[in-house]
Amino acid sequence: MIIGQQQGLKATMRQVDLVAQTDSTALILGETGSGKELIARYIHQQSHRASRNFIRVNCGAIPAELIDSELFGHEKGSFTGAATQKRGWFERADGGTLFLDEIGELSLAAQVRLLRVLQEGTLFRVGGEQEINIDVRIIAATHRNLAEAVTEGAFRDDLLFRINVFPITLPALRHRSEDIAALTAHFAQKASDKLGLPLTLATPQQIDYLKQYHWPGNVRELQVIVERAAILGQGQYLAIEESLILPSAAPKALSATVTTTSILPSSDFPTLDEVVKRHIASALNHCHGRVEGPFGAAKLLALNPNTLRSKMRNYGITRQNFSQLSPRELAD
Numbered sequence: 001m002i003i004g005q006q007q008g009l010k011a012t013m014r015q016v017d018l019v020a021q022t023d024s025t026a027l028i029l030g031e032t033g034s035g036k037e038l039i040a041r042y043i044h045q046q047s048h049r050a051s052r053n054f055i056r057v058n059c060g061a062i063p064a065e066l067i068d069s070e071l072f073g074h075e076k077g078s079f080t081g082a083a084t085q086k087r088g089w090f091e092r093a094d095g096g097t098l099f100l101d102e103i104g105e106l107s108l109a110a111q112v113r114l115l116r117v118l119q120e121g122t123l124f125r126v127g128g129e130q131e132i133n134i135d136v137r138i139i140a141a142t143h144r145n146l147a148e149a150v151t152e153g154a155f156r157d158d159l160l161f162r163i164n165v166f167p168i169t170l171p172a173l174r175h176r177s178e179d180i181a182a183l184t185a186h187f188a189q190k191a192s193d194k195l196g197l198p199l200t201l202a203t204p205q206q207i208d209y210l211k212q213y214h215w216p217g218n219v220r221e222l223q224v225i226v227e228r229a230a231i232l233g234q235g236q237y238l239a240i241e242e243s244l245i246l247p248s249a250a251p252k253a254l255s256a257t258v259t260t261t262s263i264l265p266s267s268d269f270p271t272l273d274e275v276v277k278r279h280i281a282s283a284l285n286h287c288h289g290r291v292e293g294p295f296g297a298a299k300l301l302a303l304n305p306n307t308l309r310s311k312m313r314n315y316g317i318t319r320q321n322f323s324q325l326s327p328r329e330l331a332d
């Protein structure tokens, strides 16, 4: 079930529904945990291929020496270790959908092989002599910026052209905080079913609180936090509180300070002002430009928000430089 179809994902779902009706290649872009696989499965389920296989391949997890065999399959005895005949991804997905997750992680050699199959629509198993036709719909996903990867030489531009027919960008959870209440209720229900605990809902205060966090792990992180909160609350309440989210946050800001100050030779020793400025910048960076609230830099630095703002003015620091928040959120 996809939560947010009528809210934060409304515009995205319009594109998803359009592409689902066709047989076009789709490329799903979005941060980790934002729901790329969920959307890929939905596209498959809505398509005329729904009754056939949906095969997910994690492109980042395939050793280079196995790529041919994984893609094309192999015949028995075609290489040491090929004890039986094996069908590759394309054959297993035949008639259905092949979901190439984290396509940005494929090695360049693997990209060449993949492109060839996509272009030719046929393949030979490793060690095989029979040409096999394949009928597969491709959905690819990545959290990487593929255009940048092309510039860096890490991704082939011809493969990007091939898969970039219909790009769909999933917004990060911090940019669709209107979905947080429904997602929290959904995951609370799931946690109660899974753990056999009575269902407990989040209070409006807890939802407000969750809306202020920047969710680097997106929907997956929310799911984990709600499940943990259900266990800690023992089915009587959801134990959503600061300590659930912040412990991993605070040490990062601290360690950043330690590494910037500890190893400098004395002639390069930073002035106190420089250290303070860097420390404020590091806190703002960590809090995605947010100054106030439970996930704001002021809280992290144990300062009054107005004091922090005044220090930022003095040091010429603006929060926009650190923000991945939308202009609407920045105005908060």
Ligand SMILES: Nc1ncnc2c1ncn2[C@@H]1O[C@H](COP(=O)(O)OP(=O)(O)OP(=O)(O)O)[C@@H](O)[C@H]1O
Residues within 6 Å of the ligand: 001, 002, 003, 004, 030, 031, 032, 033, 034, 035, 036, 037, 038, 039, 101, 143, 186, 219, 220, 223
């Ligand atoms: N809109 C949503 N409604 C309900 N559940 C969601 C939604 N988005 C994501 N989820 C859930 O969050 C978890 C993470 O989603 P998913 O695996 O699809 O993300 P992803 O972007 O593919 O992650 P990764 O980048 O790590 O591969 C899954 O359990 C998924 O079911």
